[in-house]
Amino acid sequence: MDAHHAIEQAARDSYGRLVAYLTIRWRDLHAVEDALADAFLAALKTWHDNGVPNKPEAWLLTVARRRLIDRARHDQAQDDAMQALIEMAKEAQELAFSDTAFPDERLKMLFICAHPAINPHVRTPLMLQTVLGIDAARIASAFLVKPATMGQRLTRAKAKIRDGHIRFELPDAKEWPLRLDAVLEAIYAVYGSGWDDVAGLDPRRRDLAQEAIYLGRLLLKLMPDEPEVNGLIALMLHCEARRDARRNEKGGYVPLTKQDISLWSETMIEEAERCLGHAAQAGCIGRFQLDAAIQSVHAERARTGRTEWEEIALLYEGLVRLAPTTGVLVGRAAAVAEARGADKGLALLKEIPAERIKSYQPFWALTAHLSKRMQQNEQARSAYSRAIGLCTDPSIREFLKQQARQV
Amino acid sequence: MHYTLLFYESAEDFSHRTDPLRKKEYLAGWSHYVKALRESGVVVSGNGLHSPETATSLKRHNGKMLVQDGPVTETKEQIGGIFVIDVPDLDIALKWAARGPVNTVEVRQNIPPME
Structure with missing residues (x-):
């Protein structure tokens, strides 16, 4: 060496x-x-x-x-x-x-980075910089933020830490669930930023998914029995297991249900399942475990050849109760549409407040897809157009254009 | 807050506007994007611009005005269109810039109108 x-x-x-x-x-x-x-x-x-x-x-x-x-x-x-x-x-x-x-003492550091006194937007960048030593410019690109702004946000957060606004001890039992959740969320945001780069065109962003798993594993090493930490690792590994299957030879986007299961990583799926099993022993469900369980049902297709959509829909019901984010609401609508019919899925989409989905691309992609299935062609074309216009990823944009041509 | 998105296009991009084989695809890319912008309610104003060779540039040199065909600076990428959007902050403006159907975008905040 x-x-x-x-x-x-x-x-x-x-x-x-x-x-x-x-x-x-x-x-x-x-x-x-x-x-x-x-x-x-x-x-x-x-x-x-x-x-x-x-x-x-x-x-x-x-x-x-x-x-x-x-x-x-x-x-x-x-x-x-x-x-x-x-x-x-x-x-x-x-x-x-x-x-x-x-x-x-990196565990303490992770909790410092995700402290309630630190602006939620800067928690993930702060973690990337302090625990992994990633520079501000690279973080800025990954999160689509002006580099000078990112630098200022990091500086402000560091000033807060320096000036003693933050306790350096690990949170006590009462605070624990909320504080841990903030840490997990920040790590998952690292994964998301690497994951969004479907085409894998940007190696710096692809690496960020690896960094997220590194942080997750670090957390797991420090807290091996915490169910939600196991849940987060299981979730990330299930997604990561499918990385190679998400693109065809031409670099085009392949949706989950069309993926070639022979390209899924068995080792990663096995490890994910082990973590999920370990998490379940605590008997304390959380949103990361539920999300991982959904991915686990998808992974079963490798053995059974089919997807149990009703099971996924039920898991989403649980997830909606714990963490009703826009992404979860759209995910539930997709699962319900597969399990119980496109009309049921569309009805759930209509319930989401307009303000939340105005510029949320997956909502419009799903609306388009379900409208097409219901042969509501005018609505399908309009929703495809809006979904394409909201896309930042060229490979997904191409995929949606192909779908739109079939209306 | 008003931000201006300056969309830069390469000579190839500009040529797609008139290429019978590429024209439809090129225009569709913009119409999807413009639809998303408008329906999200962020547009203040916006326009596509004719290609740079149609530009006329005026430069005053030693007190004398010189009128030239073409853009002010000859660079590989030239402005092909402009949008002014009204969004809460720069982060969101950058997100909109990333959705545009071109590979290069410059984002600047507008100076508020003078009282």
Whole structure:
């Protein structure tokens, strides 16, 4: 392994740990990131000549700490700040010369990122940046946000963390479900941003789906028995298992029901099923488990050759009670249409408030599809047109155009 | 908040407007998009523009006005159409820009009219 690659590996494994470790002790996330950037730069030079040290984290921590001291002196930091640095120095020494593994405080960091005081829009980007070290420009592209705006939002969130508006302890039992849900939601948003890129044209976004699974696995490692964490992993793995089947050879979009099951990843489906089974043992249902259960029913087609739409429709009923998002309402209508008839599905679509679906593409795609089946051709053509106009993904746009031509 | 979306098209895109084989598809792409914009209720105004070679550019140089055929700057991509939309923030404006049937879009916030 060359030095550059070794450093990348170390960065991958250590970055989140070091940010978490230093932030919890130092609070100034921005200063921590700067110090770590310097430390990795120094590593690139030194490790190239001397090889990667035994304990890369301890090495990086020592350098980063020195940078923080310089900065603290320059800013004429107060005594307690210097005291924190001295403590860190001791710990760094101990870590370097003992068998203890470097402390993993990324769980706390994930909860800090999804804290109620942090604007929901910035929670996911903050996680990507602090735990995975992804830069603001790349995050901005993935979420279709102006890079300067993304930078400002991250800076504001970091100021909140620095200025002590956020408790650094894990939430207590009373707060736990809500706080955990915010963490799960933020991780799932990472997956969604990678998933939307159906065509896989943008490797940076495809990688984000991988990053989401990495974060999910990290969370699972830290909380192996939490049912909703298992549910989230199961959900993401079920979706990920179908990645190769979502496109044909020409790069065109293939809807779930038309996918070639031989292209589904059996290993990922098996792992998803294991997680879902483990989650079920807790006897505490949640929205991620329900969503994963829906995907699990779809996955059964690989064994049985058919899709149990009635079962999916019932699972959606449960999901609507727990998390009635627009996406869930549209998903339920689709399942009900398959199970009980297109007219029943259309009726459910009509119940969704107009304000919520004005520019929600899947609503119009489903309206078009069901209208076509009901031979309401005028309505089908109009809905297809609107769905195409709302599309951001060229491969789905092409797919919808083909569908529209058949009306 | 008003935002202007400037849709840039390549020479190839512009040629699709008159190509008998591509014309229908090209126009359909815009009509779907315009329909979605209008029915979502965000349009303030909007127009497609004739191709850049039909442009006339005026440049004052040393006090003398020079009139030229063609666009002001010769770049690979030229403005093919403009939409002004009224949406709550830039994030939503960018989402609308991403839905457009072209590969390049510039988004700018409008200066509010003077009192």
